[in-house]
Amino acid sequence: MKPDILGAVIKKTAALFQKQEIITTEFFQYLLNPIKENLYNFIFKALNFSEDADDIYQETILRAFKYRKSYHRQSPFKTWIFTIAHNEIKRYFNKHKNLPGKIDLEQHADMMDDPGSDNQTLVRDIYEVARQLTPHQRRVFFLFYDQQFSIQEISEITGLKQGNIKFILNRSREKIKQKLGLKE
Amino acid sequence: MTKKKIDDEMISTLVRSVQYKVPDSVEEQVNASMAETKTGKPRLFKRPLFWYPVSAAAAMVIIAVLVIFQPFVNKESIDTGTPITEIKTEFELRDKNIKILWVQKKDFKLRKIN
Numbered sequence: 001m002k003p004d005i006l007g008a009v010i011k012k013t014a015a016l017f018q019k020q021e022i023i024t025t026e027f028f029q030y031l032l033n034p035i036k037e038n039l040y041n042f043i044f045k046a047l048n049f050s051e052d053a054d055d056i057y058q059e060t061i062l063r064a065f066k067y068r069k070s071y072h073r074q075s076p077f078k079t080w081i082f083t084i085a086h087n088e089i090k091r092y093f094n095k096h097k098n099l100p101g102k103i104d105l106e107q108h109a110d111m112m113d114d115p116g117s118d119n120q121t122l123v124r125d126i127y128e129v130a131r132q133l134t135p136h137q138r139r140v141f142f143l144f145y146d147q148q149f150s151i152q153e154i155s156e157i158t159g160l161k162q163g164n165i166k167f168i169l170n171r172s173r174e175k176i177k178q179k180l181g182l183k184e
Numbered sequence: 185m186t187k188k189k190i191d192d193e194m195i196s197t198l199v200r201s202v203q204y205k206v207p208d209s210v211e212e213q214v215n216a217s218m219a220e221t222k223t224g225k226p227r228l229f230k231r232p233l234f235w236y237p238v239s240a241a242a243a244m245v246i247i248a249v250l251v252i253f254q255p256f257v258n259k260e261s262i263d264t265g266t267p268i269t270e271i272k273t274e275f276e277l278r279d280k281n282i283k284i285l286w287v288q289k290k291d292f293k294l295r296k297i298n
Contacts, residue, residue, distance in 0.1 A: 025218065054210045061214050065221060086279070092294075123198045131254045145199040173195070180190060 020111055031077045032061065038078070038147055039085055045142045045155045046089050056092055060085040075156065082147070083157045086139060092118050092134040122180065136160075140168045 039060065044053040058177050064071075064108075071080050130141055136158070143149045143157060143166075155162050250256070275284040 017275075036206055041204055044204055054207065057206070057210060058214050058217065062217050062221065063283070065218050117203065119198065123201055126195060126198050127202070142199070145196045148196060148200075173192070176195060177190060184197075 001144055011135055025065075032064075032081070035078050035081065036061075039081060042082065042147055043085055043089060045130070045146060046135070046139050047092070048138075051097075056085070056088050060088050063088070079149070079153055079156055082143070084151070086143075086157050089135070089139060101128060115154065125179045126176055129172065129179050132175070137168045138174065140165055141172050144169055 040057050043056050044050075047053045047056065060081065064084050067084075070079065098107065102147070130138055133141055138155055140158060140160070143154045144151070149157065151162050151165050154160070154165050158165070160168075269289075271288040273286040273288070275286070276282070277284075
């Protein structure tokens with residue numbers, strides 16, 4: 001499909017969406033494409049790099065696609081789909097009480113933007129702290145530090161009170177400082 | 185150990201330095217599943233309204249069976265009692281030493297009241 005035709009299709013579906021509040025498959029993919037890697041990273045990290053993340057990612061997208069009519073434009077699409085992902089991860093941890101596999105950043109070292117040994121140690125320590133958090137604390141941690149959602153948005157996604165989220169983030173920060181030996 | 189100040193921005197930078205791409209196999213599976221969802225499975229009946237008269241007729245048949253056979257009605261609760269076959273009435277005139285016994289035999293239907 002030529003770019004101008006694609007543009008016209010997107011414009012038309014956007015117009016339909018504006019007018020009738022419907023999301024076509026093409027428009028759903030148009031909304032999903034810029035954030036799908038963020039979504040995958042959040043699920044993968046929240047599941048402690050478990051291979052089950054692939055299934056949860058797939059389940060999240062299919063559920064979002066199935067219920068796309070229930071998406072209203074009051075909140076951003078990213079917040080809406082992350083809420084679905086959050087609920088899928090929550091359901092996963094309700095089924096699997098034991099935490100999935102231990103983190104091994106050596107295996108994923110090539111994914112790091114800056115593989116300098118100093119930063120690698122810091123990154124490893126931070127992810128080790130994240131691994132030790134409870135599943136719901138870890139979801140909040142990655143929503144804030146990895147996906148850079150605001151506390152209000154995290155509250156919308158997780159259903160937690162803002163004070164609770166601040167408490168979790170503060171505890172995580174303290175643990176990181178402790179791990180890095182920055183706290184006496 | 186690096187002794188530099190660590191704040192939210194730095195934690196965020198370090199956390200975000202590890203990023204993954206969606207595996208191609210997963211991407212393909214998602215697209216295939218979405219296409220499958222889009223086309224949808226063939227429906228058993230094109231008109232779901234077909235079921236409404238069928239279910240209404242089935243309900244009526246069940247009600248008719250219940251009314252005719254009354255399987256759940258406790259028959260003991262409508263006990264008509266033992267039929268009375270005779271009535272005996274005694275009259276005694278002691279001063280005249282007379283005792284009259286009047287027996288009414290069954291020639292018409294009587295039912296126990298109590």
